[in-house]
Amino acid sequence: MCKESSRIQQNDGFTRSSNTIMSSASAAGAGAAAAPGTLQVVHRSAGKHESASDHVALLHRDQFRVETIHRQHLADSGSATTAESETRLGLPFSSLEYVATIGIGTPERDLTVVLDTGSDLTWVQCQPCSSCYSQNEPMFQPRESITYEEIECADQECFMMSVGTTTCVGTSCIYSVDYGDDSFTSGYLARESITLSPNSTSSDTLTGVLFGCGALWNGGFGASRVAGILGLGQGASSVNLTANPSFYSVELTGIAVAGRSLPIAPSAFDAGTIVDSGTVVTRLPPDAYAALRAEFRRQMCGRYPVAPPIGRVLDTCYDVTGHDEVVVPSVALLFGGGARLDVDASGILLVADVSQACLAFAPNADPGSLSTIGNMQQRAHTMVFDVDGGRVDFGANGCM
Known part of the structure; x- marks a missing residue:
């Protein structure tokens, strides 16, 4: 026994x-x-419609992610705001990660994002989008938010990306982040308000958060159909806004x-x-x-x-x-x-x-x-x- x-x-x-x-x-x-604060988090569990081959693909992406973390850790070795999250199970999303619903903008739009302590920048897909994957919720419309403010190349925030790169197109600061499965997101770097646990008595609103308004995507992440990523690493471009190593x-x-x-x-x-x-x-x-x-x-x-x-x-x-x-x-x-x-x-x-x-x-x-x-x-x-x-x-x- x-x-x-x-x-x-x-x-x-x-x-x-x-x-x-x-x-x-x-x-x-x-x-x-x-400091106190809450955010409801969902585990995206694999449903019975998924096969073993689906898990092979998921774990293949997972392996790429781990290898990328190892490379990033080596790079970090060479060289503050806190919040809690309340968990819930999210069956509509076919993946093995966790997601949370956050409010973005003013008035806030509720969007579901992957919760990621291993990356820094928070981003969602935005309209207009030149190449985006299909998601369950309507895309974010930055022009409808009075707190959305694009970062220009002259702003110091354009150079605060702890992971990823920035370039200039005209006066606009364009971000690009590559992930471990050879996928990437690119779009406008901006400041925006983000509300944790929207529509609850314990909601917290963070203002002026470094935010990626995604206009281009390529890779396998889109199979999840979530709106983007909530970056909870410790780097300078995270919602935690520290200068620590990300992990x-x-x-x-x-x-x-x-x-x-x-x-x-x-x-x-x-x-x-x-x-x-x-x-x-x-x-x-x-x-x-x-x-x-x-x-x-x-x-x-x-x-x-x-x-x-x-x-x-x-x-x-x-x-x-x-x-x-x-x-x-x-x-x-x-x-x-x-x-x-x-x-x-x-x-x-x-x-x-x-x-x-x-x-x-x-x-x-x-x-x-x-x-x-x-x-x-x-x-x-x-x-x-x-x-x-x-x-x-x-x-x-x-x-x-």
Whole structure:
């Protein structure tokens, strides 16, 4: 029998947790508490209309993103406003990321955007648009907003892009940001008002936010049909408006499976670890992943038939056909200072199909690359990115 197990249930093609694993700890650093504010966040979960091949494409884009993060981290190594977010499940969007509805402009227009702690610039598609993807909501009309103000080349904000580039077309400042899957957005850099959790009693309006009014898009992101991205990194072009490196770093020191710490040398995590809402599955150093995979397979006890891997990313998969309840060994991420994140059952297996449920962790190709804690492992936890305090906090009652 497997010990200290978590359980997940299959229900209409969506992964659900049948129990809640509670945890509350600070993952890194020390400092003052964040200022109050709320934003409702949606997990874009894969629906039953999606096939295993759809997950291959999603994870392929995810892998490109991780590789881009590794390159950006190397570049950062060479060289304040806070808000919280309230979570909800968003089934209309077929992806494995989180989204939020924000108000843009005055009067505000409610638009749904991907929540991304790994990028800085907030942008949405705008009319007129020379090349845009189809989205669920009407595009933003900047001419209808009295707070929209295009940034000119003479303005210092034109040179504040922490990630991406700017060029001049006439007097207009044009931004361009490339993403890890070879997609990109380009358009007018502007100042605009952004309201977090619009139409609620806890809404917060940020004024004069550096904002991208997208007029050109190319790449795979458009399959999500959201309006754009809310950039929550720490760079100068983020809504946090700091001059820190974009990523949120924590001190990952070990991993426990079924309550037992794995035999992983502390030096395996020397390259550092970040928490990223835009990465789907957690990436680990090769040695750490090998230890996790070996113990996870052992704990599964031959209970389910082995299934083929999903692409080149997820290699530990099982066929759970005919099982209303699937038992998996518990997994916990261990941090410096004694902090511990008990991964919810919904973040342990990625269920592409009942015939293909895979361990939602993957190895980095390079032992010297950053580890990345993905959004699947953040599920069911409240995540607080305290920029001023230099902390990442997590606790119970998060999004499923």
